[in-house]
Amino acid sequence: MSVLIHDLPRLPRRIRTLAGRAFGRAVRAVARQSDGTRWRALILPPGGDRERRVRKLLRLTSSSPGIAAPTRSADEIVSRIRCCRGCVIFPPSIGWNANLFQRPHQLARAFARRGWISVFDSSKADDGVRGFQEIERNLLLFNGHPEILHRFHAPLLWTFTYNFDQSDLYPFSATILYDWIDDLAVFTSYERSLLERHHERAMSNADMVATVARSLHERALSVRADALYLPNAADVDHFASMRSPTLKDRDMDRIRAGDKPIAGYYGALAEWFDYELLDRAARLRPDWNFLLIGPEYDRSLRLSSIRKRPNVFWIGPRRYAELPAYLQLFDVALIPFKLNEITAATSPLKLYEYFAGGKPVVTTSIPECIVHPEVNVVSSANELASALDAARAQGRDPEICRRFRDVALANSWAERVRQVEGAITSRRIRPDNATLRCTLGDRSVAE
Numbered sequence: 543m544s545v546l547i548h549d550l551p552r553l554p555r556r557i558r559t560l561a562g563r564a565f566g567r568a569v570r571a572v573a574r575q576s577d578g579t580r581w582r583a584l585i586l587p588p589g590g591d592r593e594r595r596v597r598k599l600l601r602l603t604s605s606s607p608g609i610a611a612p613t614r615s616a617d618e619i620v621s622r623i624r625c626c627r628g629c630v631i632f633p634p635s636i637g638w639n640a641n642l643f644q645r646p647h648q649l650a651r652a653f654a655r656r657g658w659i660s661v662f663d664s665s666k667a668d669d670g671v672r673g674f675q676e677i678e679r680n681l682l683l684f685n686g687h688p689e690i691l692h693r694f695h696a697p698l699l700w701t702f703t704y705n706f707d708q709s710d711l712y713p714f715s716a717t718i719l720y721d722w723i724d725d726l727a728v729f730t731s732y733e734r735s736l737l738e739r740h741h742e743r744a745m746s747n748a749d750m751v752a753t754v755a756r757s758l759h760e761r762a763l764s765v766r767a768d769a770l771y772l773p774n775a776a777d778v779d780h781f782a783s784m785r786s787p788t789l790k791d792r793d794m795d796r797i798r799a800g801d802k803p804i805a806g807y808y809g810a811l812a813e814w815f816d817y818e819l820l821d822r823a824a825r826l827r828p829d830w831n832f833l834l835i836g837p838e839y840d841r842s843l844r845l846s847s848i849r850k851r852p853n854v855f856w857i858g859p860r861r862y863a864e865l866p867a868y869l870q871l872f873d874v875a876l877i878p879f880k881l882n883e884i885t886a887a888t889s890p891l892k893l894y895e896y897f898a899g900g901k902p903v904v905t906t907s908i909p910e911c912i913v914h915p916e917v918n919v920v921s922s923a924n925e926l927a928s929a930l931d932a933a934r935a936q937g938r939d940p941e942i943c944r945r946f947r948d949v950a951l952a953n954s955w956a957e958r959v960r961q962v963e964g965a966i967t968s969r970r971i972r973p974d975n976a977t978l979r980c981t982l983g984d985r986s987v988a989e
Contacts, residue, residue: 615674616690619659619682626680627657627963629697633708637667638683641837642810643862645723645754645774645891649700652777652955654681656963658698661691698966701748704732706740709748717966720748721772722758725887730840750965754889755910770965773910775955776894781866782947789867793857798871802831802853805904805930806872808865809892811856812839816880816906817846822923824851830930832876835860835868869899874933877905878926893917898950900943902933916942916949 623629630653632646640647646662654660657680664671664683671685684691688711691697696715701708702723709718722744726737745751745765752772753759762769797804811834824832834856838844848854860868869875875896879885889910896903897916904918904926905911912919918933920926936942951957 616693619661619674620694622680623659623694626659629659629661629694630700631661631691631694631697632663632700633705634663634666635702635705638662638664638669638677639667641859645721646700646702648775648777648891648955649958651678651681652959654678656956656959658959659694661694661697663688663691698962701744703737703741703744704729706744706748717750717969718748719750719752719962720744721752721754722762723754725758725884727884750962750969752962755887756913757886757909770961772958772961773889773953774891774894775953775958776891776898776950778894778898778947778950778954781869781895781898782900782950783866789864789871791857793855794868794871797831797833797855797857800831802829803873803930803934804831804833804871805874805876806833806835806868807876807878807892808835808860808868809890810839811836811843813842814879814882814884814888815842816878817842817848819906819923819926820854820876820878821846821848821851823926824848824854826923826927827930828853831855833857833872835865865895866899869896869901872896872899872901873937874930875899875901875903877903877908877911879906879908881907894950894953897946897953900937900946902936902942902946904929904933914949916945 630650632650635646636644638647650660650662660681661674661684662682663685665685665688669683669685671683673684673686675683677683688708692712696717697712699709699712699716699718700721701718702721703726706720709716712718722741726734726741729737745762751762751766751769753762753769754773756771759769759771820832824830830853832851832854834854835858837859843849843856849856875892877890877893877896879888879890885906885908888908890905890908893903893905893911893914902918903911903916904920907919907921911917918929918936920929
């Protein structure tokens with residue numbers, strides 16, 4: 543690989559272009575075999591020398607000279623920022639079209655709906671974007687040279703552990719927010735030492751720190767007294783629709799044919815999912831069907847025996863736009879996670895989406911779930927099997943369903959953005975960002 547990249551600039555441009563196209567197609571084809579995260583990591587281990595070399599190859603072989611955003615488009619966006627609440631930029635992370643619609647996507651959309659110019663950098667993803675593409679009002683996908691984004695005045699830069707180093711590239715007028723979203727062990731595609739270095743710098747040097755779970759928040763407060771507790775949330779309007787689902791899905795036709803109640807789960811299927819718990823519960827309740835929706839994040843699903851159970855169905859991932867229709871088919875919604883350091887630091891985004899859809903929730907003792915008395919907490923397969931009927935009855939009670947939705951409304955993404963706006967406002971009495979960051983001595987004072 544290194545020899546190929548070293549010699550490539552000497553080849554005719556036409557050959558380089560064809561080679562680049564073939565290479566890009568190969569990378570995308572391999573990535574599509576799963577949710578993409580692990581496959582891409584094999585080819586582009588983040589932070590490694592191979593990543594820099596491969597990205598250099600892709601740049602050299604790009605057949606599109608317009609990969610950088612046109613100056614005119616950037617100028618238009620700069621003008622719009624002056625008329626908006628502000629600008630928030632999400633540095634490269636997962637792609638916008640990933641199988642799971644996650645926290646970065648939701649926050650980017652929520653900021654746009656609150657009147658911010660929200661820029662989601664897709665430069666390291668296969669989203670088919672060149673320059674800026676406005677996919678919703680005020681919400682722009684971007685693929686181009688990062689220097690273009692550095693022109694935006696005083697943006698809020700929303701970083702995570704794996705991309706905090708991107709903050710080094712931004713001028714001092716930027717407000718850097720570090721969002722600590724998981725135990726570092728979750729990010730298996732990155733070198734642990736790299737994550738630890740990023741995390742340590744972020745906790746010390748970021749202008750703002752947010753944490754997704756109480757366990758992380760307690761640890762953050764020991765370093766940053768101003769840390770903001772900001773758990774996951776739900777797009778309530780998206781999931782609260784009570785229209786009858788009109789799914790054209792042969793997999794679901796087969797599952798619904800037996801007229802059994804459905805205990806459903808959607809989200810990543812990974813090592814923190816308690817397959818053994820669900821397998822035993824499914825054996826105890828043959829009168830129920832158990833539906834799993836989502837990508838297999840690792841090999842944990844295929845290594846389990848759960849798929850041999852005749853009343854357990856895995857149908858793979860489904861588009862975010864369709865999830866409310868699938869959720870309406872659930873009689874009971876499940877969060878059957880193992881209890882470990884990873885799940886102790888997890889805020890299941892699906893919890894509030896389940897509530898927004900008016901669905902009763904059966905969960906293991908995940909700290910971020912059990913703080914809500916509305917959930918049904920279980921610790922064994924027998925308890926899970928027994929809880930299904932009681933939870934189903936809850937879902938038929940209009941008053942209880944209203945309580946579920948009240949919890950979701952109090953935990954909407956719009957509410958999370960308001961929290962951040964309040965925290966930003968409270969910071970304005972402090973020294974300006976440039977003075978603060980120069981004092982920290984972390985970055986060059988030359989803009």
